Amino acid sequence: MSSDHDDFAFEPVRGLPQLLPKGERMLWQGAPRWQDLAVHAFHARKVIWYFIGLSGLACAMRLAEGQTAVDATRPFLWLIPMGLIAAALLTLLAYGSARTTVYTVTSKRLVMRIGMALPVTINLPFSQIDGASLRLFSNGSGDIPLKVKASERVAFLMLWPHARPFHITHPQPCLRCIPNADDVASLVAAALTGTVPAVAARETRDAPSHAVAA
Template identity: 40%
Template structure:
């Protein structure tokens, strides 16, 4: 039986304490998640190249094997993405960000707003996007525990990530206001994406 089979509030491990309220909830959109987190387009291109090389060298069996292997791999990745979307709930309250994640083993990650030093909004096509949370202070969050809800390549200092959100800009604005209310002297301002060599664009501020 899952820990969340009978959760009192969807996405939360218990009832909200007095004075706490939900500001926003959302889940990943599975197609965007598959493309951005699981890199399905690159994997498709890889198998396509293998198939073309097989055809070019006259190895029809090898080409057919590449096509079949690519189709199976894409099917498994799509299934994984669907399961992640169905089992993941991101919640922003006026006190914390909660990530209910995990397919086979569910877990709940609670991040007080005061721990969020800044956040980076990475836009995706179709008004979708990812929000990476940069945590300040000491914590025990591990990359393996968070994956795939973790910012890529941040192994030493893992950053939780709200992935493939259909309304990423809305969620980012709500998060900014919530953090500003917790730390009134600091404002988390949302910056619109602009051409830059960096891969991530931001939603900066709210130092705890």
Template identity: 45%
Template sequence: MTEYESEPVPGLPGRLPKGETIIWQGSPNWRVLARTAFHTRVVAAYFAALTVFAAGNAAWHGVSGAADLSGVAITLAAGVIGVALLHLLAWATARSTIYTLTDRRIVLRIGIALPKCINLPLGIIGNVDLRQRMAGTGDLAIKLNSEQRLGYVALWPHARPWHYSEPQPMMRAVPDISTVATLLARACMSIQTNGRVVPIETATRLGAVAEQAVAA
């Protein structure tokens, strides 16, 4: 059985109700996800510093044989394995994740071993913050007006960092972020007609993209 055989529509918990339409579906860019969610560059830099320190310490005390460099080799190997495992985890996370935008809701299909779907009706979205990343990707952090709270651990890594008391779902490393943000802005504005637009020159809030979309 493949990972999608139990889903009537990939990325959704069931078939769409009559009248609901999928606007966009996509998955995170796993390389960007590795850097931004799993911090592979930070971990690599940390182990690189440890390796340099171990090598300097060995040189200071004198190197008379291969045994004197065992600490350097172990540190380097631990760093390589650790970074490789983080990349593997990022790849598996991206492969098992599907973000879906319809004209009524956002659905986060997340989870590697135990996939689950999180429904976010557009009507309970308070605001969406856009953060642009490398290679045309970006993150969309979603603040909800609903009193119902989502668990940070249950969302991670699809949660806005450091927002533990009021966790915010986050669509991470989304490819072609400008297009997706525009589509999301239009969908939200169609549901919440009293929505506010923030100029793109002064903020990265999603409403700025909506302003460009309306102007177009």
């Protein structure tokens, strides 16, 4: 089975379609944590709870109709496995999405290499970004949505799942489920204002972050 490196061997720099121009430096590079992507973007956990609730409702209706407890619990025997299969498929999609995604923050722009079947690279110069926000999860990972100017909008379907949820009319590119999101958000804010330190970068997938030389 080929690795992410092999699949994108044509890239001169991982995650980038071409070498950075002179004077531009890479500050940070990372990818979503696939476990969090499965929960927060592909909603695998909600799917399981949906099938549990559906099974419970079917069971309650059968009991109300006077069926025996054994007969009433039969929906659990086929609905729960269906839910587990659906959640497993969504988790597999989340894993594939995370493995083929690379977010890159440079001193001048944000680059998103996204897409499993049809990879695309989205370049967002800081001049096109009006601001960024942070949604932090309990384990330290989180989302960093980016508000872009109306004239520079990117289609929601092209971005998904790397878009802020429910912002369809005015899509916001989003660094989804990034480990150490608080630190990354601080770096993005510094990059947007041009106040990055001499060494300020972290590469994050599932491993602990480590600095990237400027």
